[in-house]
Amino acid sequence: MAPLTPPAGLRLLLERRSHHHLGAPAPDDAALELMLRAALRVPDFGHLRPYRFLAARGEGLDRLGEAMRRAALAAGQPEKRIARAPRMPHRAPLVLVVVASPRASATVPLFDQQLCAGCTVLTLQLAARALGYGGIWRSGWWMYDRGFHRELGLAEEEQIVGFLYLGTPVEGADEPGNGEPERVGDVRFEWL
Ligand SMILES: Cc1cc2nc3c(=O)[nH]c(=O)nc-3n(C[C@H](O)[C@H](O)[C@H](O)COP(=O)(O)O)c2cc1C
Numbered sequence: 001m002a003p004l005t006p007p008a009g010l011r012l013l014l015e016r017r018s019h020h021h022l023g024a025p026a027p028d029d030a031a032l033e034l035m036l037r038a039a040l041r042v043p044d045f046g047h048l049r050p051y052r053f054l055a056a057r058g059e060g061l062d063r064l065g066e067a068m069r070r071a072a073l074a075a076g077q078p079e080k081r082i083a084r085a086p087r088m089p090h091r092a093p094l095v096l097v098v099v100a101s102p103r104a105s106a107t108v109p110l111f112d113q114q115l116c117a118g119c120t121v122l123t124l125q126l127a128a129r130a131l132g133y134g135g136i137w138r139s140g141w142w143m144y145d146r147g148f149h150r151e152l153g154l155a156e157e158e159q160i161v162g163f164l165y166l167g168t169p170v171e172g173a174d175e176p177g178n179g180e181p182e183r184v185g186d187v188r189f190e191w192l
Helices: 008-014 029-039 059-074 079-091 110-130 146-151
Strands: 051-056 094-100 134-138 159-169
Touching: 008 110, 029 051, 029 110, 051 059, 051 110, 059 079, 059 094, 059 146, 094 110, 110 134, 110 159
Parallel strands: none
Antiparallel strands: 051 094, 094 159, 134 159
């Protein structure tokens, strides 16, 4: 069977990659609006929209870093982690904290709702890429720390599913891709 030539819309997925080194400009409000509209299209059992976003740019990055520092201090984390906390969000000009915010539902399990929230992270990253920006989905210790969650005002049932760092890829700073198409043979896949 001859391989299909990927249509233009699929190239965004086939060529998706993360950018660790991000500078200005970040997606502006107009870009962010389009990205959020795309996020609203993720698969969503019961259309519960079980997610919300906390956004930081400018001084917001300082506030986010301070919240990270206070949480690390309160949790008795190593000195090195506490000291580096304020710098963490400054690795990009825009950081979205993506929060799974489950709704009470008799039919939609919590995990489904958290997966739905996770889908928004990738969708936002892809939408940003389509608009010419770069991004990386990060987690790390803070993602799971209840003290940090409280710093950000999360409710008990809420969970951070990702920190999405966004900006413009710094030219030449990231490892170039090897240019090879992904090999479908690498996927664990079997017919039942
Ligand atoms: C839930 C989740 C959490 C992640 N957390 C981190 C992280 O904290 N730090 C990191 O360098 N990469 C993290 N990654 C991986 C990056 O987003 C990225 O996929 C990886 O650097 C490989 O690059 P690529 O996306 O270009 O293949 C995470 C990915 C996922 C899905």
